[in-house]
Amino acid sequence: MDRRKFLKGSALLSGLFTISPLELWSSKRNTEQLHSGSAKNIIFMVSDGMSLGTLSMADLYSRNILGKGSNWLNLYHDQKVSRALMDTASASSIVTDSAAASSAFGGGIRVKNGVLNMGANGEKHLPIWQKFKKAGKKAGCVTTVTITHATPAGFCVNSAQRNAEPQIAEMYAELELDVLMGGGDEFFNPEKREDKKDLYAVYRKKGYQVLKERNHLKDIKKGEKIIGVFSTGALPYSIDRTSLPDFKNTPTLAEMAKTAIDQMKDHPGGFVLQVEGGKVDWSAHANDVAALIHDQLAFDEAVKTVMDFAEKDGNTLVIITTDHGNANPGTIYGTDATKKFNSISDYKYTNEYILNQIHKDFSVKDIKDWIYEGNQLALNDDEAKHLLSFYNGLEKEEGLYNYKKLPFKLYSDIQKNRNSVGWISMDHSGDYVEVAVYGPGSQLLKPFIKNTDLHDLMLKASPL
Structure with a gap:
């Protein structure tokens, strides 16, 4: 047996037993006072x-x-x-x-x-x-x-x-x-x-x-x-x-x-x-x-x-x-769910800021480059074209606090495939x-x- 550990443990026990019942009660009372009164x-x-x-x-x-x-x-x-x-x-x-x-x-x-x-x-x-x-x-x-x-x-x-x-x-x-x-x-x-x-x-x-x-x-x-x-x-x-x-x-x-x-x-x-x-x-x-x-x-x-x-x-x-x-x-079960969720740490900006920087003169390549810069997400051409359709007036999105009718829902769906986070509504x-x-x-x-x-x-x- 390690004598030093035994002595240390004995000292701790000895210290415990030298505490008076009054002190123990006082400590308990102080804790209770914190949550009452x-x-x-x-x-x-x-x-x-x-x-x-x-x-x-x-x-x-x-x-x-x-x-x-x-x-x-x-x-x-x-x-x-x-x-x-x-x-x-x-x-x-x-x-x-x-x-x-x-x-x-x-x-x-x-x-x-x-x-x-x-x-x-x-x-x-x-x-x-x-x-x-x-x-x-x-x-x-x-x-x-x-x-x-x-x-x-x-x-x-x-x-x-x-x-x-x-x-x-x-x-x-x-x-x-x-x-x-x-x-x-x-x-x-x-x-x-x-x-x-x-x-x-x-x-x-x-x-x-x-x-x-x-x-x-x-x-x-x-x-x-x-x-x-x-x-x-x-x-x-x-x-x-x-x-x-x-x-x-x-x-x-x-x-x-x-x-x-x-x-x-x-x-x-x-x-x-x-x-x-x-x-x-x-x-x-x-x-x-x-x-x-x-x-x-x-x-x-x-x-x-x-x-x-x-x-x-x-x-x-x-x-x-x-x-x-x-x-x-909430997070969604699937392959590499943890890795995908942790990729959110690569996001530099809000979706609001990212989507506000896009305008109708953007090319498909412009959108792909900008999304990668802001979120480290590699979009395919179809996803970039779909986003661009909102800025060309072909589609629009409503929503509370969405004063500029930005494609928040579409973009969050694109992100969901990469970060394993889903939503039931807006x-x-x-x-x-x-x-x-x-x-x-x-x-x-x-x-x-x-x-x-x-x-x-x-x-x-x-x-x-």
Whole structure:
């Protein structure tokens, strides 16, 4: 027998038995306190439109290509969170849109698709961030789409139309939310608004610091309310932000989340914050696998940022979920499935960027050369000709957020033969989704819930 190992083991056992029962009980009590009691802060994280396949593929890509598990799945491996499946239905359909889904979280009731916290007879249900704001907490939202989009708006305002984004921008100013960051310059800029109102001036008059670039995050004055609007429309996809110089001065979701937390964390009354990875949904609508995986991984980095704070703080409830599935992507069985899936790491750009660079004057060879440069995919002549037919007006494709009628579906079908990823549609799905909850109040989570239950959980975890 190795005497050194025996002595080492004896020392460890001896140390264990010198711990008093009081110390053991105290350690257990500290662990229990983390998951019970009242939460001073709440951070609600939404990877918009994230089917379970999206979560799975992002973790698979992270392990295979980046050499580490995803932060979200690591929370499961390390048993740090309570976990549930959630029914995402709205009042009008088993398949919700983001407005009704966010209203379930924000207003605590199921409403019809397309509206924000408005009942069937026009009754208004007070959104949860307003409730907490009135109770003395600071409140904020950060997102990778327009800050006035349905998911942040569902925690903040009442509106009969989710698309009333110019008006929602004005509502935010009246509410004086403490942190707002995302895209949507067209809803604040007088040169882009139809009514020519200068909402930036309105916000400045109310004491807001206005941020327009990533660099501005370094110059924030402590304690001031902030509004950061970093693009017209949504922020760029994460993979394009990494690859294209024009987007380098756009902040990541993790950077915005950290900024928001740092700005509000010292408030005596605590804070509430929504963090949305909005372009996960948009990439699923486009069946764009590179955009999807990289934006999900960007959301995953925000998960790390939030959890780093919450674990150190000890008084923060963290909810990590999605509002609904979208397109249900997944890996497909077949020869060399792993190798094919891993080839996604060769993709330099989103499909949106690649397809936007093609025009009707391209030859078949031009298309083949460009696709190979962007995705390392070798197209045959028939595939290149089929793509070109969309630019010559012979075919066209519809789809949400497909403003230029680009051939997203055709191109994703071409990619599927090379990367072993398939999709069931280009729209939302009614499948049950993942929920992970950490911190004070996490013990309230039941194994199967409705989306409205998360509204109730927040109010129970942090009573008004």
